[in-house]
Amino acid sequence: MSILVDSNTRLLVQGITGREGSFHTTQMVEYGTNVVAGVTPGKKGEQVAGVPVFDTVQEAVAETGANASIIYVPAKFAPDAIYEAVDSGVALVVCITEGVPINDMVPVYAYVNANGARLIGPNCPGLITPGQAKVGIMPGFIHEPGSVGLVSRSGTLTYEVVDMLTKAGLGQSTAVGIGGDPVIGTSFVDVLRLFEADPETESIVIIGEIGGSDEEDAAVFIREHVTKPVVSFIAGQTAPPGKRMGHAGAIISGGSGSAADKIEALEAAGVRVAQSPSQVPALLKEAIAAA
Amino acid sequence: MNVHEYQAAEILARYGVPVNPGRVAESPEEASAVAAEYGGTVVVKAQVHTGGRGKAGGIKLAHSPEEARQAAAAILGMDISGHTVNKVLVAKGVAIAQEFYLGVVLDRPNRQVLVMASAEGGVDIEEVARERPDKIVQRRADPVLGFHPYLARELGFALGLPATQVNGFAAIAQQLYEAYMGEDATLVEVNPLILTEDGEWRAIDSKMSFDDNALFRHDESEQMRDFAEENLTELDARNSGISFVKLDGDIGCIVNGAGLAMATMDAVKQHGGEPANFLDVGGGASASQVAKAFSLVTADPNVKAILINIFGGITRGDVVADGIREALAEVEVSAPIVVRLSGTNADEGKDILAKAGLTAVDTMDEAAASVVAAAHSRAD
Numbered sequence: 001m002s003i004l005v006d007s008n009t010r011l012l013v014q015g016i017t018g019r020e021g022s023f024h025t026t027q028m029v030e031y032g033t034n035v036v037a038g039v040t041p042g043k044k045g046e047q048v049a050g051v052p053v054f055d056t057v058q059e060a061v062a063e064t065g066a067n068a069s070i071i072y073v074p075a076k077f078a079p080d081a082i083y084e085a086v087d088s089g090v091a092l093v094v095c096i097t098e099g100v101p102i103n104d105m106v107p108v109y110a111y112v113n114a115n116g117a118r119l120i121g122p123n124c125p126g127l128i129t130p131g132q133a134k135v136g137i138m139p140g141f142i143h144e145p146g147s148v149g150l151v152s153r154s155g156t157l158t159y160e161v162v163d164m165l166t167k168a169g170l171g172q173s174t175a176v177g178i179g180g181d182p183v184i185g186t187s188f189v190d191v192l193r194l195f196e197a198d199p200e201t202e203s204i205v206i207i208g209e210i211g212g213s214d215e216e217d218a219a220v221f222i223r224e225h226v227t228k229p230v231v232s233f234i235a236g237q238t239a240p241p242g243k244r245m246g247h248a249g250a251i252i253s254g255g256s257g258s259a260a261d262k263i264e265a266l267e268a269a270g271v272r273v274a275q276s277p278s279q280v281p282a283l284l285k286e287a288i289a290a291a
Numbered sequence: 292m293n294v295h296e297y298q299a300a301e302i303l304a305r306y307g308v309p310v311n312p313g314r315v316a317e318s319p320e321e322a323s324a325v326a327a328e329y330g331g332t333v334v335v336k337a338q339v340h341t342g343g344r345g346k347a348g349g350i351k352l353a354h355s356p357e358e359a360r361q362a363a364a365a366i367l368g369m370d371i372s373g374h375t376v377n378k379v380l381v382a383k384g385v386a387i388a389q390e391f392y393l394g395v396v397l398d399r400p401n402r403q404v405l406v407m408a409s410a411e412g413g414v415d416i417e418e419v420a421r422e423r424p425d426k427i428v429q430r431r432a433d434p435v436l437g438f439h440p441y442l443a444r445e446l447g448f449a450l451g452l453p454a455t456q457v458n459g460f461a462a463i464a465q466q467l468y469e470a471y472m473g474e475d476a477t478l479v480e481v482n483p484l485i486l487t488e489d490g491e492w493r494a495i496d497s498k499m500s501f502d503d504n505a506l507f508r509h510d511e512s513e514q515m516r517d518f519a520e521e522n523l524t525e526l527d528a529r530n531s532g533i534s535f536v537k538l539d540g541d542i543g544c545i546v547n548g549a550g551l552a553m554a555t556m557d558a559v560k561q562h563g564g565e566p567a568n569f570l571d572v573g574g575g576a577s578a579s580q581v582a583k584a585f586s587l588v589t590a591d592p593n594v595k596a597i598l599i600n601i602f603g604g605i606t607r608g609d610v611v612a613d614g615i616r617e618a619l620a621e622v623e624v625s626a627p628i629v630v631r632l633s634g635t636n637a638d639e640g641k642d643i644l645a646k647a648g649l650t651a652v653d654t655m656d657e658a659a660a661s662v663v664a665a666a667h668s669r670a671d
Contacts, residue, residue, distance in 0.1 A: 027605065075504065101505035102397060103475050109402040110434035139604040139635055154550025156602045159634065160655070163602070180549060183402045209550055212399045235553035238538075238560045239569070246534035246549025246571040248504060249399075255417050259557075276558055278656050 002129035002174040003149070003194040003201070004092060004118070005068060009133045012066035012090065013038040013048075014057065014081045015073035020096070022048045024072065024137050031134040036064040057088040068092040070126060070135050075099035078122060079108050086117045094135055095121035095185070102248070105183035112185055119185025123247065125155040125177035136177065138162075146171015148284065149195035149228075151188055152207035153180050153214070153247070157235060161207055161277050168281035173201040180247025182211070188218035196226050203229045203288050205280060206271070210236035211250045211257045219265035229287035232266050233274045234259045292501045294515045295338040297380045299479075299499035306470040308463055308481070311493045313382030322363030325381040327356040332384030335362040336496075339374040340520045342415075347371045352384070377519055385493055390483035391450065392416050392427075393464060395471040403431040404471065406438060406464055408446045412483035438468040459492050474512060475505030524587055531583045532573050540565025542666050543588035543597040543626065545581070547572050547606065555600045558655050564663035567594045581611070582618035589624055596666035598658055599630045608632050608640030616647040627665040631658035 015021040016038025026049040037060040038053045046053040054060035069085040078097040085093045112119045126136015130143035142163045152158040195201045208215040237259040241252040272283045300310045316322040326333045337349030353359035369376045390412030398405035407429040428449040432438040443461035471479045480498040528535035546552035549571045556566040630651040632640045641651045
């Protein structure tokens with residue numbers, strides 16, 4: 001088992017003929033993901049990595065039974081792509097696109113939830129269930145199937161931690177990159193709830209960073225609802241206030257969102273917080289042994 | 292992106308907000324002329340992208356054109372938290388009966404836009420939020436339908452306004468919300484919003500920040516950018532698709548990915564060093580991007596050593612190593628360089644770097660310890 005994506009995932013790629021879309025479609029197909037369709041308006045009949053291209057999501061879903069979508073279209077068009085996927089009945093929408101205006105995402109978030117769909121991202125690396133489905137831009141080979149559920153707001157930092165987990169013999173059930181923007185579809189708490197309910201996830205790693213209060217909310221949820229061992233790392237302990245650190249959501253503002261506050265909240269909830277990413281595997285083994 | 296108070300006031304006036312009259316001046320003479328035109332008392336206010344202007348002496352009352360001239364002469368050129376004052380706003384004096392706070396922000400946990408108000412105006416609202424949270428009232432806008440008039444009225448009643456003042460207040464709350472949405476702001480704030488002794492509403496001090504992701508559809512906001520207030524290196528980096536933030540330390544950092552870049556800074560600090568910058572070179576890490584990153588980092592005279600931390604994912608380690616090698620051929624770098632290369636094709640990358648005379652290490656902790664030692668040996 002795993003969460004959100006697995007060998008039953010029938011993936012649709014929106015923006016499949018673009019540079020990013022076609023490159024990552026090839027990568028996902030090579031990993032073994034069941035990519036069933038692509039959409040680029042006006043490119044019906046073409047193929048990318050052997051995947052048929054359609055003009056509309058509606059048509060692609062009707063023809064192929066796609067049940068998840070990944071979006072690689074430019075920021076200006078990403079909200080429209082999300083609406084199109086949701087309106088076509090796609091249950092899981094993963095938006096990789098970086099740079100979507102915040103005010104566009106506010107109604108998107110409400111619409112996705114009102115229609116019972118799930119959005120991951122935007123500005124995220126996607127998610128992977130090792131050995132079954134890679135729905136994103138992460139390097140597949142660093143992952144191993146296993147029982148650690150990982151959730152993160154970052155990209156390369158996640159790969160860093162995954163790589164160390166794998167080398168320490170700690171495979172992953174699913175690794176989810178929820179994205180670095182202020183308004184994202186799926187929060188830490190949403191993913192924690194799924195990991196807690198997933199019988200094959202036995203322990204959890206949360207990779208957080210400065211900005212917002214998602215980590216603090218996660219701490220409250222962990223204290224009340226999570227029985228599995230949890231380890232965390234929070235990036236940005238040296239970040240100055242008021243400065244956006246790459247990710248649009250990574251900013252300490254109005255005296256809140258600092259790494260120190262997040263670490264304190266997580267530790268208060270019984271989470272072991274690593275001082276550096278390299279400590280994560282050892283802390284996790286310790287947490288598993290103590291559980 | 293931030294704008295000055297006078298620019299925020301101009302924008303809000305377009306949305307119908309009753310902004311207190313004021314004019315910007317860049318010399319004591321101009322300030323004096325504005326004061327003469329208004330007559331009576333004026334307030335001369337430093338225009339800088341930072342708070343704490345009052346405490347720093349950047350806001351002065353003037354009762355005559357001569358006093359306005361003197362106030363402007365004192366304030367212009369002043370340094371407030373590292374920001375040099377190049378402009379002052381000369382605003383008409385007004386008799387204040389009551390001060391309020393009114394602001395529009397993103398409520399991140401709820402993914403909605405929030406309008407908040409307080410009868411404790413004119414003071415630091417974050418302090419009010421911490422110490423007397425019950426003094427702040429707030430209502431969330433519907434994500435699709437917007438900020439209903441009844442929500443604005445509820446705020447007015449919750450502030451304890453007399454019934455005759457509620458509609459006037461509610462109209463301003465809606466105008467602020469419209470400005471927030473229309474301009475793709477991340478913050479719109481009037482503090483204080485006042486009732487004059489004549490019972491008129493006036494926005495005394497306005498503040499706006501904009502969503503960088505939405506600037507593509509707001510040329511007029513982009514025009515308001517004050518380059519004197521921006522770190523030009525940061526802007527230059529942004530134009531090359533690199534995220535760069537200048538810090539005070541002496542260890543230059545070049546990293547792929549924002550989260551990893553923050554973690555790298557943290558590692559430098561943990562090993563006893565101080566990062567000179569945050570730098571996310573972006574996904575590709577091509578030779579030209581790496582060369583650009585080198586030029587950004589080495590432009591800082593404080594930099595004593597450079598740490599390059601790359602986790603090769605889709606971007607292959609050998610390609611990044613080639614980029615580093617080519618970049619070093621283009622840009623002269625005298626500071627010692629420590630490279631950490633991991634992930635896809637890391638070994639091939641290390642071979643390439645070895646030929647260029649660079650040794651790459653495997654882990655981030657190792658790299659951080661090594662770069663801190665290199666910087667310290669140069670400092671001695």
